[in-house]
Amino acid sequence: PRLPNLHFAVLGLGDSSYPKFCAVGRRLDGCLEKQGATRLIDLGEADVAIEEVAKPWTEQVLGKVVEALPCVAPTLRLMPPRTPEPTPSWSRKQPFIASVLTNQRIVARDSEREIRHLELSLQGSGLHYHPGDALGVCPANPAALVEQWLGTLQLEGTQPVTFAKRTLSLREWLSYERDITKPYRSWIEAHAERGHHETLNQLLQADQQGAFADLLERDQPIDLLRRYPVEWSAEQLIATLRPLQPRMYSIASSQQEVGDEVHLTVAVVSYTRDGIPHWGAASSFLAAAREGAQVSVFIEPNERFRLPSDSARDVIMIGPGTGVAPFRGFLQERQHRGGSGRNWLVFGNHHFNRDFLYQSEWQAAIKSGVLQRIDLAFSRDTSARVHVQQRLLEQGRDLFTWLCAGAHLYVCGDAKHMAADVHRVLIEIVANQGGQQPDEAQAWLTDLMRQGRYVRDVY
Numbered sequence: 001p002r003l004p005n006l007h008f009a010v011l012g013l014g015d016s017s018y019p020k021f022c023a024v025g026r027r028l029d030g031c032l033e034k035q036g037a038t039r040l041i042d043l044g045e046a047d048v049a050i051e052e053v054a055k056p057w058t059e060q061v062l063g064k065v066v067e068a069l070p071c072v073a074p075t076l077r078l079m080p081p082r083t084p085e086p087t088p089s090w091s092r093k094q095p096f097i098a099s100v101l102t103n104q105r106i107v108a109r110d111s112e113r114e115i116r117h118l119e120l121s122l123q124g125s126g127l128h129y130h131p132g133d134a135l136g137v138c139p140a141n142p143a144a145l146v147e148q149w150l151g152t153l154q155l156e157g158t159q160p161v162t163f164a165k166r167t168l169s170l171r172e173w174l175s176y177e178r179d180i181t182k183p184y185r186s187w188i189e190a191h192a193e194r195g196h197h198e199t200l201n202q203l204l205q206a207d208q209q210g211a212f213a214d215l216l217e218r219d220q221p222i223d224l225l226r227r228y229p230v231e232w233s234a235e236q237l238i239a240t241l242r243p244l245q246p247r248m249y250s251i252a253s254s255q256q257e258v259g260d261e262v263h264l265t266v267a268v269v270s271y272t273r274d275g276i277p278h279w280g281a282a283s284s285f286l287a288a289a290r291e292g293a294q295v296s297v298f299i300e301p302n303e304r305f306r307l308p309s310d311s312a313r314d315v316i317m318i319g320p321g322t323g324v325a326p327f328r329g330f331l332q333e334r335q336h337r338g339g340s341g342r343n344w345l346v347f348g349n350h351h352f353n354r355d356f357l358y359q360s361e362w363q364a365a366i367k368s369g370v371l372q373r374i375d376l377a378f379s380r381d382t383s384a385r386v387h388v389q390q391r392l393l394e395q396g397r398d399l400f401t402w403l404c405a406g407a408h409l410y411v412c413g414d415a416k417h418m419a420a421d422v423h424r425v426l427i428e429i430v431a432n433q434g435g436q437q438p439d440e441a442q443a444w445l446t447d448l449m450r451q452g453r454y455v456r457d458v459y
Contacts, residue, residue, distance in 0.1 A: 006037040007068065009061045011044040011054060016184035018216065021045070040064040047186065048245045089126060092246060095138050095296035096125045100289045101261065108354035114268040115322060115357065116287055117252075120295060123260040131254045131329035132305035132457070135262055136246040138296035139285035141181065144277070145222065146174045152225045153232055161234045170234045178241040181281045183221050190240045195230035220278055247282035248300055250412060250457060252325035254332035262297070265325035265357065305410070305457045311339025314407035316399065318422060320348035320377070320388050323413025324357055326457065335370045343370060344402065348377035348388040388418070389425040400433035408453045415458035
């Protein structure tokens with residue numbers, strides 16, 4: 001329908017380290033314009049540092065709205081006093097300083113990837129969380145990576161740099177205040193323009209989305225600094241780089257079980273390419289945090305990814321790799337709640353002997369009757385690569401029966417491959433077991449989502 005009487009403004013939220021930055025906001029803005037609506041101000045596009053764009057954008061929108069409203073004498077309405085809702089004392093802006101209680105490797109030494117289990121103390125914080133929530137971690141960048149930046153750019157780390165009325169040494173800015181591990185469009189555009197690098201500029205064009213997506217997935221900013229040399233001053237560099245943001249980790253515990261603690265399952269990003277070491281920011285920071293170290297944290301609620309309130313409901317949990325983390329908390333919570341609901345875990349990883357995360361805990365849960373069923377997929381133990389989606393297909397009849405009886409289905413882990421593959425398999429299972437066409441099976445799963453019985457926490 002045409003919308004000639006509608007005035008609108010759109011603020012897109014996104015992360016420019018992904019190729020489709022603010023794509024939904026752009027589509028909505030374009031659709032409203034196409035339908036004849038009147039734009040109040042231009043589309044706003046906020047990166048991970050949302051407030052830098054959102055605050056001036058909101059002020060501008062409100063100004064336009066005030067201009068458009070007729071001048072009407074205000075009427076006075078008496079409202080009963082409201083008791084303000086209590087707000088948590090610790091937040092993203094004011095994180096709690098937690099102490100590390102335990103930090104241990106939970107895969108074999110010859111595993112292809114290091115995965116660690118961390119336990120942090122929340123004692124004295126008053127923080128509360130539910131299984132399914134996330135823990136925000138405020139990291140520092142790896143010191144060796146900071147030195148790589150300083151060496152590549154030939155800048156002095158002790159040089160004082162003033163930005164936004166704060167003065168720190170360049171090393172401090174790069175260590176604690178700026179994102180230097182994830183490439184993102186705004187910085188790449190500035191780097192390409194500053195260095196007049198035509199090849200890099202070409203990758204930023206609209207017809208090179210595939211190649212640009214490959215760059216974002218493959219490279220870290222240090223790789224681009226080496227491949228496309230540019231002279232940066234310390235002041236210009238800090239002004240262009242975006243702020244270092246907290247990283248979110250699925251909580252791997254229930255407070256019913258662990259009290260004033262919070263547990264994490266962390267896959268450490270650390271690899272060598274072309275003879276040069278690369279690191280992730282938060283995972284390397286947490287991997288290096290020994291017992292007694294302090295970590296700034298806050299709780300990020302995830303109300304969509306919660307256990308059913310009815311403990312008689314069955315639960316199916318699909319979580320390969322570190323995607324199993326929230327389901328450890330789910331089972332701890334279910335054990336303390338009691339109830340007749342059954343629990344079914346589908347877990348996968350590379351190797352049984354090296355990468356079976358929390359193996360002894362799952363075995364104990366089966367023995368105690370908390371976990372009624374577990375299906376495993378270790379993709380590199382056989383010549384035929386078997387993943388969790390193959391296990392789901394094999395157990396399609398039981399899976400469909402559980403869902404028809406009211407079970408809740410949870411998927412956690414990799415969004416790019418695993419979650420999409422699992423969804424396709426679920427469509428196939430529903431179509432085969434329910435005698436439906438693929439579009440009908442998709443509609444059936446969509447209805448489960450609307451009911452809150454098929455939820456995903458993917459990244």
